[in-house]
Amino acid sequence: MEADLRKVHLGATREIELPKLDVTQHIGKGTTIESVEECEGSYGYYVRVQTAPVGTIGQEKKPLRASKILGLQQDEQGNHGWGKDTKLGVFLKKMNVPHYNDLVGKEVIVQTQASKDGMDFLTF
Numbered sequence: 001m002e003a004d005l006r007k008v009h010l011g012a013t014r015e016i017e018l019p020k021l022d023v024t025q026h027i028g029k030g031t032t033i034e035s036v037e038e039c040e041g042s043y044g045y046y047v048r049v050q051t052a053p054v055g056t057i058g059q060e061k062k063p064l065r066a067s068k069i070l071g072l073q074q075d076e077q078g079n080h081g082w083g084k085d086t087k088l089g090v091f092l093k094k095m096n097v098p099h100y101n102d103l104v105g106k107e108v109i110v111q112t113q114a115s116k117d118g119m120d121f122l123t124f
Contacts, residue, residue, distance in 0.1 A: 026054045028101050029110045031124075033064065033103045039071075045072040045080055047088065051124065054110055058068035066110045069099070096116050 034052040040046065047070045053063035070088040072080050082088040088100065095106050108124035115121055 018093060021057060023112050023122055026064070026066075026110050026122055027112055029054055033106050033108060034065070036103055041089050043071070044074070046070060047072060049100070049103055051108060051110070054122065064122065066108070068123050068124045101111055 031051045031054050033049055035050045036108070037048045039048050048071065050070045051066045053065055055064040056062060057064050061099045070091060072082060073086070074080050092100060095103060095105065097103055111123055112120045
């Protein structure tokens with residue numbers, strides 16, 4: 001990863017006005033789960049679940065998707081998985097599937113959730 005880093009000098013930087021994204025127009029829309037990815041981050045392993053696009057962002061028309069991050073745990077033998085009372089376990093039960101890979105194609109309703117910095121993002 002170090003090889004990808006490059007030092008730059010940007011000159012005078014300042015606070016800028018960023019475009020606002022009104023996600024409220026997508027609340028309540030029905031869509032389907034399009035992908036499930038197993039990932040590793042700073043806090044361990046997790047599953048990222050994303051929907052089919054529910055809209056686009058900006059002039060570039062980048063796809064806007066709802067997503068959900070669900071953590072995985074590891075037992076004493078080194079097996080990765082989830083407990084039935086974890087967020088992932090509860091979500092799988094609600095969606096009536098035995099494994100997160102079975103979520104692809106399932107119908108969900110788009111909702112919003114506020115991030116730590118107060119920005120709204122789409123989830124389900």
